[in-house]
Amino acid sequence: MLSNSQMVTALFGLIALWTLEGAYLTLSRDAPRKRRLYPRILVSNVVLLTAFLSVVLELSIWGVLVVGALVALVTHLTYRSVWFCEACGYTARAGFSPPAYCSDCGARRPRGDARESRGPPAASGPGRLAC
Numbered sequence: 840m841l842s843n844s845q846m847v848t849a850l851f852g853l854i855a856l857w858t859l860e861g862a863y864l865t866l867s868r869d870a871p872r873k874r875r876l877y878p879r880i881l882v883s884n885v886v887l888l889t890a891f892l893s894v895v896l897e898l899s900i901w902g903v904l905v906v907g908a909l910v911a912l913v914t915h916l917t918y919r920s921v922w923f924c925e926a927c928g929y930t931a932r933a934g935f936s937p938p939a940y941c942s943d944c945g946a947r948r949p950r951g952d953a954r955e956s957r958g959p960p961a962a963s964g965p966g967r968l969a970c
């Protein structure tokens with residue numbers, strides 16, 4: 840059980856972390872690195888936010904599972920809505936699907952699924968998650 844001051848400290852720590860992540864994704868023009876880091880950032884955010892909500896709300900194991908699933912679902916939708924421009928490295932995002940054109944340089948997003956623009960095609964097989 841955390842005290843109120845510990846919970847506030849944890850909340851501000853999470854807000855500071857998310858601000859830094861957002862600033863990096865917005866300001867950096869290194870698209871390959873952002874493609875590599877973005878899934879890891881999102882997974883760590885799911886774990887941290889679920890853990891924080893579980894502690895603050897004093898959830899049972901079922902509550903943790905439900906909150907974790909909801910946070911993971913929202914994070915997945917966020918993941919699918921982001922596109923890192925091949926031409927300029929801009930982080931483009933719009934609604935529930937990535938925009939067709941980069942709003943910074945005007946380059947067109949490659950055809951097909953949004954995930955195809957995130958890097959080289961991933962190998963299919965049992966280790967690949969189907970999204």
Ligand SMILES: [Zn+2]
Binds near residue numbers: 924928944
């Ligand atoms: Zn661009």
